[in-house]
Amino acid sequence: MLKDERFKGLTPNSLKRDFIAGLTVSIVAIPLGMAFAVASGVKPEYGLYTTIIAGILVSLFGGSKYQIAGPTGAFIPILLVIVLQYGYEGLLIAGFLAGLMLILMGFFNLGNLIKYIPRSVTIGFTAGIAVIIFSGQIGDFLGIEGLEKKEYFHQNMIQIMQNLDKVNWFSIFTAAIGLAVIIFVPKLFPRIPVLLVAIAIPTIIASVFYPNQVVTIGSAFGGIPQGLPRIHFPEITLEKVLTLWQPAFVIAMLGGIESLLSAVVADGMTGKRHNSNRELVGQGIANMVTPLFGGIPATGAIARTATNIKSGAASPLSGIFQGLIVLITLLLFAPYTAYIPLASLAPILMVVAFNMSEHKSFIHMVKLKTSDSLVLIVTFLLTVFVNLTIAVPIGLLLAMASFIKRMSEVLEIERVIPARLKNNANDEMHKFESTCPQISFFTVEGPLFFGAADKFESVITYHINKRPKVLILKMKHVSIIDATGIANLSSLVRDFHKTGGVTLFSEVNPKVEHMLKISGLYDEIGKKYFFQSSTDAVDYAIGIVDSEKCSLCSRKGSPSCNVYLKGQNIRATIS
Structure with missing residues (x-):
């Protein structure tokens, strides 16, 4: 760490800037960590464990000076499918294997190759992920209890339609308050941490005016334990490896793509240059260690990295401070998270889904009516109605076929x-x-x-x-x-x-x-x-x-x- 050029030139002033940036990012990361974990079909504390461990390790071993890592929305569909098919233990093994794959990608200098994935494919599966995330929050927004998470999009939609008579108006009211906060507070008070407020206000209102009327983290998951769990090595067998290598590969590819995109965004905002292969190794280390503490797969988070830079970060210490602050928060305030309504998390994820959908780019590419449009639509539909494990390879194959055809015409x-x-x-x-x-x-x-x-x-x-x-x-x-x-x-x-x-x-x-x-x-x-x-x-x-x-x-x-x-x-x- 001391020899790392990213840590050179540290001063008391830069340490202060890193601490303020880490504090700011942690305020954003805490609600997102819990929300992403719940949406992925696991307990909310697993998202916080990921935020803490991955955030610290990527800052220590990654290739970007300002990268903030943690759970992201892009992983939600694939993680949910893994949990439904193979259970939570299967998710930990898949995350561990994905980390190993990322390290190998970095060692074999494949960091630059990931950048060549066609934009039609990335926009296609990103828009598909956005649809899945948004639709997955409808049940919590409406307060419909007893819904079982299904593997396929249409199954979840049919289940919601069949249970519309169970709508909870208290949940709708709670979610509407959170959504209003997210939309209007940044316009009136731009410096206020909107996501934290979007959880705090609905929680206070629900606890004071209609307690026990909405599903909370406490009633759904039994609350969040204080502190990190003990290290637990998942039981990895050859049979499990052969079963989980494909979803693990998709996790690795998504993690590599998103982390490098985030690093590129950071470069553009700061004028610095990241090391792509080192970033993959750092992400790999984080994803191999995080499952040992029960965490879910992580990657570089574009929005949190941008927030880190805007908050004045001077070195990777900001990411380390962020992880430590989340840990301290977990140790001190974990019991209070039991009062958070799930309905207050739903609008946060819906807004995240809308922002990541790239709907303008999607519409523009469809209007082009080229082979890229076909690749985009096929990748999008497969992501929504099948899964990412199928969508990404087929999207890439179509893009390759299109490229070969165009090159042959040259x-x-x-x-x-x-x-x-x-x-x-x-x-x-x-x-x-x-x-x-x-x-x-x-x-x-x-x-x-x-x-x-x-x-x-x-x-x-x-x-x-x-x-x-x-x-x-x-x-x-x-x-x-x-x-x-x-x-x-x-x-x-x-x-x-x-x-x-x-x-x-x-x-x-x-x-x-x-x-x-x-x-x-x-x-x-x-x-x-x-x-x-x-x-x-x-x-x-x-x-x-x-x-x-x-x-x-x-x-x-x-x-x-x-x-x-x-x-x-x-x-x-x-x-």
């Missing part, structure tokens, strides 16, 4: 005709230039990879069906070539060679030439058939064609190409 193959000088107006020569049967010249532009390799081979094969003597391929603008591209190019060259033809290459991109050498195709073709200049390639081609077999040059009175080139110093130029 490849252009154009047949080029050697042009004579402007001062040569021989009509017969012009006819030769446009119809020469012995030389075929093609320029190839774009990536020659598995998505475009078949197009490359089929287009050129079609145009040389009359079997010219020489095939010239100008590959200056072929940016990459993969194994499939090399295989198709090899097939083309070998088939053409079997008919007695010669293939020449001009202006080959150095990276492509390197791949050809590695594959052995370069040596198979022969170094002498590679030219730095297209003009030199054409000159060589003209030198090896048989003018007597040419349908144009063999005509009586028709000049030979060699005669024109050598006798009149006419050189071919390539467009």
